[in-house]
Every structure is written in C-alpha cells, then in structure tokens.
Amino acid sequence: MLPIQTSGTPFPINIGGELRNGLMVEVSGNEYELCEKFSDDRWSNTKKGDGYGRGLVNTSDDPRRAERTGLIGEMGLSKIINYPIDLEYREGGDKQDFLIANKKVDMKTATRAYQTGLIYHTNSWGRSIPLDKDIYIFGYLASEDRNAQMAKLVIVGYATNDMVKTSKVALGRSKGAKHWNYEVPWAVLSPIEGLIAMLREPS
Numbered sequence: 001m002l003p004i005q006t007s008g009t010p011f012p013i014n015i016g017g018e019l020r021n022g023l024m025v026e027v028s029g030n031e032y033e034l035c036e037k038f039s040d041d042r043w044s045n046t047k048k049g050d051g052y053g054r055g056l057v058n059t060s061d062d063p064r065r066a067e068r069t070g071l072i073g074e075m076g077l078s079k080i081i082n083y084p085i086d087l088e089y090r091e092g093g094d095k096q097d098f099l100i101a102n103k104k105v106d107m108k109t110a111t112r113a114y115q116t117g118l119i120y121h122t123n124s125w126g127r128s129i130p131l132d133k134d135i136y137i138f139g140y141l142a143s144e145d146r147n148a149q150m151a152k153l154v155i156v157g158y159a160t161n162d163m164v165k166t167s168k169v170a171l172g173r174s175k176g177a178k179h180w181n182y183e184v185p186w187a188v189l190s191p192i193e194g195l196i197a198m199l200r201e202p203s
Contacts, residue, residue: 003031003075005082011142011154015115015186022157023192024142025076028150035075036146038087039067057111065111073109073139074098076153081199096133100199106133109153110140117159117184121169124178131182134161138189157189 008023027035057065071087074097078085083098096104108117117138120129137158144151159167167182 001034001087002082002084003079006079008080008155013113013154013156013186015156018187020157020186021191021193022139023080023155023196025079025153025155026150027072027075027079027153028148031075031079032072032149032151034087035068035071035151036064036149039064039071069109069111069141070107072141072144072151072153073107076109076139077107077137077155080155080196083199098199103134104132105135105137105199107137107139110138113140113142113154115186117156117186117189118173119164119182119184120179121182122180131161131164135159135195136161136164136184137192137195138184138186155192156186157192158195159184159189163188163190 006025008025011022011024012019013022057069058067059065071085074085077098081098081100083100086097097107098105108119110117117136119131119136121131122128135158137155139153139155142152142154164182164184167184167188169180170183171177172179172181
C-alpha cells in the first residue's frame with residue numbers, strides 16, 4: 001500500500017541541550033485506521049508471556065499499543081520516502097520494514113522521546129538476536145489520539161549497522177527486564193534529510 005506522500009514538517013528536537021532538526025509527519029484518517037486494524041494481525045501477537053516480543057508497552061486497556069506504534073512509524077516513513085508499506089502477515093515476522101536499493105531498512109518508533117534508540121541484542125533466554133539490517137531509523141510519537149484516529153510521528157535520525165555495533169549494550173530498562181538492548185543515543189544519529197533524499201531516489 002502506498003500512502004499519500006508528504007515532505008513532512010521540520011521539527012526541532014532538544015537532544016542533550018542542543019537543538020537538532022527532525023521531521024514531523026501526521027498519520028490520520030484511513031492511514032491511522034489501517035495501522036490500528038493490522039496491529040491485530042502481527043506475528044508478534046502469537047508470542048506467549050509478557051516479554052519484549054509481546055510489546056512491553058502493551059496494557060490491558062491498550063493490548064496492541066506496541067504493534068500499532070510500530071505500524072504508525074512505518075506508515076509515517078512510507079509517506080516521507082514515497083515507498084509502499086507492507087501490511088501483510090508473515091510467519092516469523094517481517095525480515096525488514098523496507099527493502100530499498102538492496103538495503104534493509106528498519107524503522108524503530110518509541111511511544112515517547114526517550115533520547116535513546118533501543119535495538120534488541122539478547123533475549124531473556126540468552127540467545128543473541130542478529131543485527132541484520134543495514135539502516136536503523138529512529139522516531140517517536142509526539143502525540144496520539146485513538147478516538148480522532150490521528151498520530152504525529154517525529155523522525156529523529158538514523159544509524160548504520162556499523163554505528164549500532166559500536167553502541168553500548170545494556171539490560172532492558174523495564175521493571176524485571178531480562179533481555180539486553182543496544183542503546184543508541186540520539187546525539188550520535190546522522191541527520192535524516194540526507195537519508196530521505198537517498199531513499200527517495202529510484203533504485
């Protein structure tokens with residue numbers, strides 16, 4: 001599915017006391033509705049327990065918050081780079097969010113501005129998770145209104161696979177966490193404008 005294209009709105013982000021430029025994009029109406037609808041049809045929903053794979057921000061009142069947030073991030077990025085979003089169910093989960101010019105691109109969307117991007121490193125059973133994407137893009141939800149079917153996504157910046165590999169690895173921040181994450185500070189992310197231009201170019 002190819003959503004309506006937009007260039008987004010420049011959005012200043014305070015990162016460690018320094019203002020940097022991000023991009024804000026609105027996901028609303030039918031596009032938001034699709035994110036809500038397909039959040040019920042993710043492979044991660046089949047996982048047992050309450051760990052990382054099931055979405056740590058999910059609650060009884062909002063049991064698909066993590067899945068919906070991820071899809072909002074993908075939808076927003078799709079609108080910016082004018083590249084189709086894949087909403088199909090896949091056993092085992094998606095291999096990447098986008099495959100563009102032979103580069104695997106993953107969009108990481110947080111529910112708020114944590115100032116650090118997190119990428120799964122080791123699960124609670126001690127199994128290492130492959131770092132197999134070429135580019136990791138980080139963003140967060142500045143606002144969301146489920147009743148109005150509208151969310152505002154802020155895209156902060158990106159890191160290459162090599163940049164992530166040099167990042168600190170730390171125990172998950174949630175209470176009782178047993179998994180480990182790469183922690184990528186927003187301060188080291190590359191500006192999103194150059195990457196957007198590259199991804200928009202025809203492959």
